Every structure is written in C-alpha cells, then in structure tokens.
Amino acid sequence: MDTSRSPLEPSSFSRKLAATIIIVYMVVTLIPISWIVATSFKSVDSAISYPPEVFFEPSLEGYVNLFTNRSRQPQEYLDSLPPPENWYQELVRSREMVITGPSKFVGRYSNSLIIGFGATFLSVFLGALAAYAFSRFKVPLKDDLMFFILSTRMFPPIAVAVPIFIMYRKLGLGDTHLGMIILYTVVNLSLAVWLLKGFMDEIPKEYEEAAMIDGYSRLQAFFKVVLPQAMTGIAATAIFCMIFSWNEYAFAVLLTQFNAQTAPPFIPTIIGEGGLDWPAIGAGTTLFLIPVMIFTVVLRKHLLRGITFGAVRK
Amino acid sequence: MKSAVKKFKGLSDKAIAWIFITPTLILLLAINIYPLVYAIRMSFTNFYANKIGREPKFVGLKNYKKILGKEEIWEKMQITAHFVCWTLVLQALIGLGLALLLNKKFKGNELLTTLIVLPMMLSPAVVGVFWTYLYNPQVGLFNYVVNFFYDFGVFDMLGSSTLAPWSIVIVDTWMWTPFTMLICLAGLRSIPNYMYEAAEVDRASKWQQFIHITLPSVLPFLLLALLFRGIENFKMFDLVVELTSGGPGSATELASINLKREAFEKWKTGYSSAFAVILFVTIFGFGNVYVKVMNKIKDR
Numbered sequence: 001m002d003t004s005r006s007p008l009e010p011s012s013f014s015r016k017l018a019a020t021i022i023i024v025y026m027v028v029t030l031i032p033i034s035w036i037v038a039t040s041f042k043s044v045d046s047a048i049s050y051p052p053e054v055f056f057e058p059s060l061e062g063y064v065n066l067f068t069n070r071s072r073q074p075q076e077y078l079d080s081l082p083p084p085e086n087w088y089q090e091l092v093r094s095r096e097m098v099i100t101g102p103s104k105f106v107g108r109y110s111n112s113l114i115i116g117f118g119a120t121f122l123s124v125f126l127g128a129l130a131a132y133a134f135s136r137f138k139v140p141l142k143d144d145l146m147f148f149i150l151s152t153r154m155f156p157p158i159a160v161a162v163p164i165f166i167m168y169r170k171l172g173l174g175d176t177h178l179g180m181i182i183l184y185t186v187v188n189l190s191l192a193v194w195l196l197k198g199f200m201d202e203i204p205k206e207y208e209e210a211a212m213i214d215g216y217s218r219l220q221a222f223f224k225v226v227l228p229q230a231m232t233g234i235a236a237t238a239i240f241c242m243i244f245s246w247n248e249y250a251f252a253v254l255l256t257q258f259n260a261q262t263a264p265p266f267i268p269t270i271i272g273e274g275g276l277d278w279p280a281i282g283a284g285t286t287l288f289l290i291p292v293m294i295f296t297v298v299l300r301k302h303l304l305r306g307i308t309f310g311a312v313r314k
Numbered sequence: 315m316k317s318a319v320k321k322f323k324g325l326s327d328k329a330i331a332w333i334f335i336t337p338t339l340i341l342l343l344a345i346n347i348y349p350l351v352y353a354i355r356m357s358f359t360n361f362y363a364n365k366i367g368r369e370p371k372f373v374g375l376k377n378y379k380k381i382l383g384k385e386e387i388w389e390k391m392q393i394t395a396h397f398v399c400w401t402l403v404l405q406a407l408i409g410l411g412l413a414l415l416l417n418k419k420f421k422g423n424e425l426l427t428t429l430i431v432l433p434m435m436l437s438p439a440v441v442g443v444f445w446t447y448l449y450n451p452q453v454g455l456f457n458y459v460v461n462f463f464y465d466f467g468v469f470d471m472l473g474s475s476t477l478a479p480w481s482i483v484i485v486d487t488w489m490w491t492p493f494t495m496l497i498c499l500a501g502l503r504s505i506p507n508y509m510y511e512a513a514e515v516d517r518a519s520k521w522q523q524f525i526h527i528t529l530p531s532v533l534p535f536l537l538l539a540l541l542f543r544g545i546e547n548f549k550m551f552d553l554v555v556e557l558t559s560g561g562p563g564s565a566t567e568l569a570s571i572n573l574k575r576e577a578f579e580k581w582k583t584g585y586s587s588a589f590a591v592i593l594f595v596t597i598f599g600f601g602n603v604y605v606k607v608m609n610k611i612k613d614r
Contacts, residue, residue, distance in 0.1 A: 010418045010419075014418060015418050015419075015420045016420070018415040018416075018418040018420060019418075019420040019421070019422075021415055022412065022415050022416060022420075022426055022430075023426065025412060025430065026426055026429050026430050029430060029432075029433060029488065029492075030429060030432065031455070032433075032444065032445065032448055032455075032488065033432060033433065033436075035448065035455055036444045036447075039447070047453075048452075048453045049453065050452060050453050050458070051458055052453060052454070052455045052458050126337050126338050126341070127338070129333075129334035129335070129337070129338070130334055130335050130337075130338040130339075132334055133330070133331040133332075133334035133335045134335070136327075136331075137327055137328070137330070137331035138331075139331055139335065145335075145339075148342075149338070149342065152342055152346040152347075154545060154594070154597055154598060154601065155350065155549075155590070155593075155594045155597070156549035156551070156570050156573065156590065156593055156594070156597075157549070157551065158549075158551060158570055158573045158574050158577060158590065159350070159353055159573070159587075159590030159591075159593065159594060160346065160349040160350060160353065161577070161578075162349075162353065162356075162363055162577050162578075162583050162586065162587065163348070163349035163350075163352040163353050163356070164345065164349050165363070166352075166363060167348070167349065167352075182341070182345065183345060185341065186341050186342060186345040186346055189338055189341065189342060190342075193338065217324025217325070218324050218325065218327060218330055219324055219325065219330065220324070222330075243435060246437070247435075247436065247437035247438065247439075247440075248437075249437065249438060249439035249551075249552035249556075250551050250552055253439075254574075254578060264437045264439045264440055264552075265439065267439075267440055267443065268439060268440070268442070268443035268556050276443075276446075276447075278447055281443060281444065281447070282444070285440050285443075285444055288437065288440060289436060289440075292435045292436060292437075293432065293435070295435070296428065296431060296432060296435045297428060300424070300427070300428045300431075303431065303496060304496050304497065304500050307434075307493060307496070307542075308497060308538065308539075308542065311538060312497055312500045312501075312535065312538065313500075
C-alpha cells in the first residue's frame with residue numbers, strides 16, 4: 001500500500017471504481033459500432049436471424065453485394081453458364097444470382113474523397129489567409145467580422161438550401177463536384193478561421209519580424225515562416241474540415257442526385273431482396289468509418305479545440 | 315507610421331490584410347448571406363420553386379400569420395422541444411459524470427477517452443440507418459438486449475408513436491454525450507490544485523469541495539457544451555431523418571424535417587422560407603438569452 005500519497009490524490013479504491021465504470025461505459029457505447037462491423041461480415045440470412053448471432057460463420061457476401069449489382073436467375077440458366085471465374089462470382093452464383101455490373105458505391109466513395117479533400121484544401125488555405133490577417137493586422141470591425149463568420153453556422157442548412165438550390169441551378173453548379181466543394185468550403189470556413197486564428201495568435205510575432213529584417217517581404221515571411229510554424233494547427237483544422245465534409249448529409253441529399261452524390265446519402269439506400277441489405281450497408285458503413293477512426297486517433301490532442309471552435313483550450 | 319510600413323519590401327500590411335480576408339468574406343456573402351437575404355425576401359411572397367415561369371407575388375406577413383396560427387406547427391415545436399430538452403438533460407448528467415470519473419487519472423485514461431469519443435465522429439445519417447437495424451423489432455440487437463433483461467415481448471421502438479420520440483433521444487445521447495464529457499473534462503483539468511489544497515487545510519469534506527470548488531468551476535464549461543448541443547439539436551435533421559423520417563405519422567417530425575417537407579416535397583418556397591426565418595430567430599433569441607445568463611454565471 002502506498003501510504004505517502006497526498007490527500008488530493010484519489011484513493012486507489014475510488015480510482016479502480018472509476019476505471020471500472022468507464023470501461024463498462026466504453027464497452028456499451030462501442031457495441032453498436034462493433035455490431036455494424038460484425039454485420040458486414042455476415043451472410044444476408046445470418047444478419048436477419050433471431051436471436052441475433054454473436055458468433056457466426058464469416059462471409060464476404062456483404063462486401064460483394066456492396067460493390068456489385070446482381071440479378072436472380074433460374075437454375076437452368078445458371079447451369080448453362082460457364083463455371084465461375086473467381087470467388088466472388090462463385091459466392092453470387094451460390095445465391096442463384098449473377099453479377100450484372102459494378103454498383104455505384106465506388107463512384108459515391110470517390111465523390112466523397114474528391115469533395116472532401118477539395119473542400120478541406122480550399123477552406124484551410126482561405127482560412128489560414130484570413131486567420132493570419134485577423135491575428136496580425138488591425139482590421140476595422142475585427143470582432144464584428146469574427147462574430148459574423150461564426151454566426152453563419154447558426155442557421156439550419158435546410159433554410160439556405162432552397163436559395164442555394166435555385167442559385168446553383170442558374171449558375172450550372174447544381175449536382176457538380178465544384179458546387180459541393182464551394183458549399184462545403186463555406187460551411188467549413190467559419191471553423192477554419194476561428195481555429196487557425198487561435199493557433200496563429202500563439203506564434204510569436206518576433207519570428208516573422210526577424211525574417212522581414214533579414215529581407216523577406218511580408219508575404220514571403222507568411223509562407224516561409226508562419227505557415228510552417230502553424231503546421232500542427234493546420235493539420236488539426238484540416239482534419240476537422242475533412243470530417244465535416246466527409247459526414248455531411250443534408251446538403252448532399254438535397255443538392256446532388258446522379259453526378260456528385262457522396263456516400264452518406266447513398267449508404268442508407270442499399271437495397272437487397274425484400275428490404276435493406278444489412279450486410280452490404282454494414283460493409284459500406286465500415287469502409288466509410290475507417291478514415292474517420294484514423295482521424296480520431298490522430299486528432300485526439302486537438303479534439304477539444306476543434307469541436308468548440310477554439311473556445312475551449314486544454 | 316508610414317515609415318514603419320515602408321521599412322520592409324513588398325505589399326503594405328494593409329493591402330495584404332485585405333487580400334487575405336476578401337476571398338473568405340466574398341464566399342461567405344455569396345453562399346451564406348445572399349441565400350439568407352433571399353430566403354427572408356421570399357418569406358413575404360407566395361413563391362413556388364418548382365413553378366419556374368410564375369412570378370412570385372408579394373403577400374406581406376401572410377405566411378408568418380399562417381404559420382404562427384397553425385396548430386400543427388406548435389406540435390412540431392413541442393416535438394423539437396421534447397427532443398432538445400431530454401437530450402440536453404441526459405447528455406449533461408452522463409457527460410459530467412463520465413468526466414468526473416475520467417478525471418481520476420487512472421491508467422489507460424487517454425486510450426479510453428479516445429474510444430469513448432468515437433460515436434460522435436461518425437456520419438449522423440449513417441448512424442441513423444444502422445440504428446434502424448439495431449431497433450428492428452424482429453432481429454434488432456437493441457430489442458434483444460432489452461428483452462434479455464426484462465421480457466417485454468415484441469416491441470417496435472421506431473414504429474410506436476410513444477416510443478419513437480425516445481428512440482431518437484437515445485441515439486442522439488449515445489452519439490453526443492462524449493461531446494459534453496470532453497468539454498467538462500477540460501473544465502475539470504483547468505481547476506488549479508491549490509484550491510483543493512486550501513480546502514483540505516480548512517478541513518472541508520469531499521462533498522463540500524465538490525459543491526464549492528468543482529461544480530462552480532466546471533459549470534461554465536458544461537453550459538458552453540449545452541449551448542453548442544442545443545443549437546445543433548434545434549436544427550437536427552440528418553440523424554432523425556434517416557432513423558424515423560419523422561414517423562410514425564408525425565411523432566418525431568422535428569421542425570427541420572417539417573421544413574424539408576414543405577420546402578422540397580411540397581415546394582412551398584415562400585411559406586417554408588418564413589418558417590426557416592422563424593426557426594432562425596428562435597435559435598438566435600434563445601442563444602442570446604442563454605449566453606447572457608451564461609456570462610452572468612461565469613462572472614459570479
């Protein structure tokens with residue numbers, strides 16, 4: 001027993017109790033996520049069996065269904081076909097179906113990537129410029145402008161969706177990648193400016209002043225001294241912008257249909273025979289979650305600042 | 315002043331400031347403010363966005379009068395209020411509780427925090443659809459687990475109009491409690507140790523320390539978290555639309571979902587713009603009052 005502990009330190013009993021409760025909560029809260037990942041490795045039959053199967057024979061049916069379109073065929077027709085060329089054709093064949101082509105998932109996923117990365121790059125770049133100006137220069141009405149930038153997040157997306165819909169239709173931006181990139185950039189800008197201003201305020205002015213005395217112009221000093229110094233902040237901001245654009249649903253479902261639709265509106269619509277195809281939805285969800293999970297782990301030190309617009313620092 | 319600027323080569327600071335800020339402002343004005351002004355203007359007309367040729371007619375405050383006089387709208391507001399209040403209460407209690415426990419600094423603390431935070435990083439729409447699977451009355455895990463502890467028989471969380479409002483509260487609480495937890499944790503970590511040392515010298519009990527030191531210090535943080543969550547949940551759309559799409563009937567038709575129906579299914583642009591303005595003013599009004607109260611508590 002440690003007898004020298006200060007009265008401030010929690011006792012080892014209360015510490016163990018706290019750890020136990022937290023672990024129980026963690027397990028319970030992760031069950032839904034683990035369940036969906038597990039479902040992605042079930043066969044369609046096993047996914048809709050009762051009681052729910054915790055132990056099951058793993059199957060890649062969900063992933064095959066996610067990436068392909070299939071049609072059911074009579075046994076005589078299947079018998080007349082040449083033998084399946086690979087494992088996934090065989091799997092589909094064993095369900096008395098044939099693959100008719102690739103599904104839209106790859107397209108939707110790459111739309112998510114294009115729009116996500118495009119919007120992230122633009123919002124971080126523009127946000128860094130504006131943040132630097134707000135951080136270093138005397139800008140008239142600075143506080144008002146900063147508040148204005150923040151308040152643009154307050155109105156419901158649906159409220160501005162109709163005007164944007166009409167505007168985009170006129171400009172030819174409806175259902176295009178560029179249109180969605182611009183839209184997500186704008187939604188992200190408020191967060192980017194607020195966060196990056198906080199990070200830039202922490203970089204001592206003396207750094208760039210020294211560079212400027214050495215003959216750099218203000219612009220050179222910004223790109224060669226300030227930006228590299230702000231790299232952690234930029235990375236954290238970028239990941240938050242990415243998570244938003246990656247997960248966004250309301251604008252995507254209202255403003256895109258065929259060409260620029262991202263994965264979130266697509267995944268809930270994956271239909272099999274007789275209803276939603278749960279293993280395929282599970283597979284789509286799992287593939288869609290992986291980047292975000294990686295981000296969360298990378299991000300954990302900046303989490304707080306990002307989700308509160310820089311209002312809370314650790 | 316001028317010589318100080320001239321000392322360095324290149325563009326003047328003032329020019330750079332404006333070059334740096336202008337693109338952001340232009341984008342915000344074009345994609346955020348213009349649509350808002352447009353929506354406000356449309357709210358005074360009988361515009362239908364799907365009837366392109368027809369000129370919208372100015373109808374004054376008719377849309378507003380219609381909305382505020384409609385019983386149905388007050389029902390939506392009540393449903394929204396039920397959702398916002400219960401999610402805030404639950405997330406405040408559970409979030410603060412978890413933060414207090416995590417603050418005991420046991421081993422593996424950081425890893426556990428990261429894992430607990432995961433639900434809130436997911437896409438709300440995707441979360442919504444996979445919870446419909448968990449809630450499925452025949453094959454859902456949620457129903458199975460509940461029946462495992464107490465045998466309710468077959469029940470349908472999303473299909474019953476008494477249970478559905480609670481099913482959305484449960485999912486939102488599951489997803490967003492980590493948010494309150496994180497912010498409370500930041501608050502707890504900001505309390506300097508000497509305050510407890512002084513209390514210890516004064517022989518204050520643990521309970522007294524909690525009431526007089528911990529709670530007042532963490533309260534501003536908790537209130538901030540609730541402000542963010544309140545605003546988000548008042549305009550909640552994606553999660554609930556995938557989970558229940560407002561149903562059964564209109565038992566979970568939150569204000570935003572009703573707004574989407576009016577705007578994008580019935581195409582009543584004028585009417586729905588007026589509703590959007592009312593929602594915006596409500597959020598803004600509540601938000602302002604709340605911030606004033608919050609600042610008062612902070613100053614105390």
